[in-house]
Amino acid sequence: MANRLAGSTSPYLVQHQDNPVDWWEWGDDAFAEARRRDVPILLSIGYAACHWCHVMAHESFEDAATAALMNEHFVSVKVDREERPDVDAVYMAATQALTGQGGWPMTVFLTHDGRPFYAGTYFPPVPGRGRPSFPQLLAAIDDTWRQRRAEVEEAGLRIAEGLAGRLVPPATGAPDGDALAEAVTALVATEDRAYGGFGGAPKFPPSMDLEFLLRHAARVPASETGQVALAAAGRTLHAMARSGMYDQLAGGFARYAVDPAWVVPHFEKMLYDNALLARVYLHWWRLTGEQTGARIALETCDWMLAALATAQGGLASSLDADTPVRGADGAVHGVEGFTYAWTPAQLVEVLGDDDGAWAAQLLRVSGQGTFEHGTSTLQLDRDAWADKAQAQRWRTVRAALLAARTARPQPARDDKVVAAWNGLAIAALAETGALLDRPDLVAAAERAADLLVAVHLVAEPSDGPGHRVRLRRVSRDGRAGAPAGVLEDYADVAEGLLALHGVTGEPAWLDLAGGLLDTVLDHFADPTGGFYDTPADGTDAALAAVRRPQDPTDNAYPSGWSAAAGALLSYAALTGSARHREAAAGALGVVGAAGPRAPRAFGWGLAVAEALADGPREVAVVGPDGDPARALLHRRALAGAAPGLVVSVGTPDADGVPLLAGRPAVDGQATAYVCRDFVCDAPTADPAVLDAAVLARVAQPAR
Numbered sequence: 001m002a003n004r005l006a007g008s009t010s011p012y013l014v015q016h017q018d019n020p021v022d023w024w025e026w027g028d029d030a031f032a033e034a035r036r037r038d039v040p041i042l043l044s045i046g047y048a049a050c051h052w053c054h055v056m057a058h059e060s061f062e063d064a065a066t067a068a069l070m071n072e073h074f075v076s077v078k079v080d081r082e083e084r085p086d087v088d089a090v091y092m093a094a095t096q097a098l099t100g101q102g103g104w105p106m107t108v109f110l111t112h113d114g115r116p117f118y119a120g121t122y123f124p125p126v127p128g129r130g131r132p133s134f135p136q137l138l139a140a141i142d143d144t145w146r147q148r149r150a151e152v153e154e155a156g157l158r159i160a161e162g163l164a165g166r167l168v169p170p171a172t173g174a175p176d177g178d179a180l181a182e183a184v185t186a187l188v189a190t191e192d193r194a195y196g197g198f199g200g201a202p203k204f205p206p207s208m209d210l211e212f213l214l215r216h217a218a219r220v221p222a223s224e225t226g227q228v229a230l231a232a233a234g235r236t237l238h239a240m241a242r243s244g245m246y247d248q249l250a251g252g253f254a255r256y257a258v259d260p261a262w263v264v265p266h267f268e269k270m271l272y273d274n275a276l277l278a279r280v281y282l283h284w285w286r287l288t289g290e291q292t293g294a295r296i297a298l299e300t301c302d303w304m305l306a307a308l309a310t311a312q313g314g315l316a317s318s319l320d321a322d323t324p325v326r327g328a329d330g331a332v333h334g335v336e337g338f339t340y341a342w343t344p345a346q347l348v349e350v351l352g353d354d355d356g357a358w359a360a361q362l363l364r365v366s367g368q369g370t371f372e373h374g375t376s377t378l379q380l381d382r383d384a385w386a387d388k389a390q391a392q393r394w395r396t397v398r399a400a401l402l403a404a405r406t407a408r409p410q411p412a413r414d415d416k417v418v419a420a421w422n423g424l425a426i427a428a429l430a431e432t433g434a435l436l437d438r439p440d441l442v443a444a445a446e447r448a449a450d451l452l453v454a455v456h457l458v459a460e461p462s463d464g465p466g467h468r469v470r471l472r473r474v475s476r477d478g479r480a481g482a483p484a485g486v487l488e489d490y491a492d493v494a495e496g497l498l499a500l501h502g503v504t505g506e507p508a509w510l511d512l513a514g515g516l517l518d519t520v521l522d523h524f525a526d527p528t529g530g531f532y533d534t535p536a537d538g539t540d541a542a543l544a545a546v547r548r549p550q551d552p553t554d555n556a557y558p559s560g561w562s563a564a565a566g567a568l569l570s571y572a573a574l575t576g577s578a579r580h581r582e583a584a585a586g587a588l589g590v591v592g593a594a595g596p597r598a599p600r601a602f603g604w605g606l607a608v609a610e611a612l613a614d615g616p617r618e619v620a621v622v623g624p625d626g627d628p629a630r631a632l633l634h635r636r637a638l639a640g641a642a643p644g645l646v647v648s649v650g651t652p653d654a655d656g657v658p659l660l661a662g663r664p665a666v667d668g669q670a671t672a673y674v675c676r677d678f679v680c681d682a683p684t685a686d687p688a689v690l691d692a693a694v695l696a697r698v699a700q701p702a703r
Contacts, residue, residue, distance in 0.1 A: 105121060
């Protein structure tokens with residue numbers, strides 16, 4: 001019989017619905033039950049695409065004897081970290097403080113008020129390598145709880161006090177030009193010059209660091225740091241595009257590579273990675289004309305829609321790292337990489353002798369293998385688009401291999417829609433579609449935005465100017481889940497809507513972004529500067545007993561703090577709002593304090609600081625609807641590489657678009673105004689003059 005998780009909107013929780021464990025979802029009811037029974041909380045946090053989460057589930061949570069121990073001595077709570085990043089953040093901080101490391105699955109034991117007293121990650125079913133078995137751990141925790149309760153409570157208080165004392169670094173001011181140059185130098189000093197990327201293995205795609213480098217290179221192209229930044233970004237972008245971490249057949253990036261040369265990925269594919277990478281590859285092409293950038297941006301957007309699009313118009317969260325494969329014993333096991341790896345013989349079987357041998361050389365598939373059991377990941381040994389004949393051969397081979405791969409068992413999909421990650425995807429799809437002449441991508445961005453409005457948004461009355469809206473973080477099958485939106489949801493959705501406004505000119509997207517950002521300022525702001533991750537009126541009591549989550553550092557995707565700074569700055573540039581600009585600049589104070597010393601922890605914050613240092617530039621394009629001259633100026637404005645540039649397009653004085661107010665079409669012609677802080681250069685109808693004003697490189701059309 002299914003347990004309480006059967007009705008969850010999280011596919012990860014639903015995966016555990018048939019466990020013999022009497023799971024509870026996170027919430028007051030679980031804590032009340034723990035108090036009633038006088039047992040501790042066993043908190044297990046993971047996510048659907050996590051390999052070791054599946055391993056521990058199979059070994060322990062599906063085991064009747066282990067489940068009996070959990071049910072007798074604990075109230076067991078299962079959390080999807082993607083649904084509840086606030087819960088994950090608080091208890092990850094505790095796990096790292098207690099063990100010196102973190103990861104998933106995360107296993108934390110809590111008192112009745114939510115204070116952690118013991119934590120770890122994966123625990124095996126039998127003892128080994130200095131680790132107790134999970135059943136041994138359960139028995140020890142139960143004994144300690146019953147026999148030394150005062151020590152447990154004291155430990156929980158001590159840990160909570162220690163976490164509450166971990167303050168955000170004191171802010172200085174937003175980084176100026178010298179500080180940004182210093183950050184470039186510090187970041188490039190960590191570059192792996194042999195293989196690209198920054199630091200050693202495991203290697204995660206440094207999308208936000210690359211965006212910072214490209215923005216710096218655009219803002220100060222003639223400076224030494226500008227040239228260094230562009231070269232470093234190009235090396236990594238080229239390396240990742242040819243690597244085993246990039247899906248050479250279908251497009252899209254895996255979450256990270258386990259080795260320094262990007263050969264073997266951890267095969268899960270996340271929406272947020274691909275949204276961020278599509279956008280940064282597009283911006284590389286926009287800045288330099290590098291065709292690889294346009295190709296990867298398009299392929300990645302196409303992969304997102306092919307693999308992650310939902311029937312309701314949103315984008316699902318991820319594809320699993322494992323492929324379910326039936327073994328010789330008749331049981332189905334998750335095998336990482338099974339869908340994606342190849343042998344030379346398999347290539348020949350699909351392609352024939354000549355093309356099979358050619359593909360093996362091109363894709364670095366060897367008899368020894370680069371992955372497991374003699375199989376290889378696919379990497380490009382050279383540029384497959386070097387000439388027309390080779391490019392056509394590769395397209396034919398690629399299509400045949402993809403068709404054959406599609407017939408293999410496929411990884412599972414986590415089909416919940418996360419508001420923040422859809423916001424990132426909306427920005428990528430809208431910009432890529434507009435710049436690379438793919439209106440279908442813009443339409444996909446609009447469908448995703450429509451879903452967020454219809455399902456995730458809840459309007460609330462406001463006594464003051466403007467309006468406030470509340471967000472639900474997740475939905476599934478068109479039904480909103482219970483978790484409330486956190487800061488990154490509001491900020492990233494606003495970012496996506498502002499990008500969509502720039503591409504379409506639709507005032508409603510600007511208005512909705514403003515409502516979200518008003519909520520950020522009213523409910524998430526820290527009076528000392530910056531933001532909290534949860535709203536003042538929506539932080540769980542159990543979390544508040546430890547600390548209200550707050551973290552300005554970027555991780556796999558922009559922190560809510562830096563994402564809010566970026567969206568606030570763009571909104572201020574589009575509307576002239578001093579309140580939003582001041583909040584953005586104030587939030588960048590911590591980036592000024594710590595970014596030059598630790599740039600890899602503040603990639604998006606530094607990128608936003610580049611936009612602030614440049615203005616950002618505001619472009620108003622006015623003219624009659626349907627006018628080809630207006631459309632040309634609009635596209636040239638979007639092609640501008642000036643950091644953080646914002647665009648509004650429409651008829652002069654269009655309702656709801658402040659940037660267009662008081663800006664007529666000169667002599668009745670389509671006209672562009674380039675401004676900073678609403679102070680404008682002379683209007684122009686000349687695309688070449690506009691190109692220079694927005695730092696457009698007029699990149700060649702993508703092949």
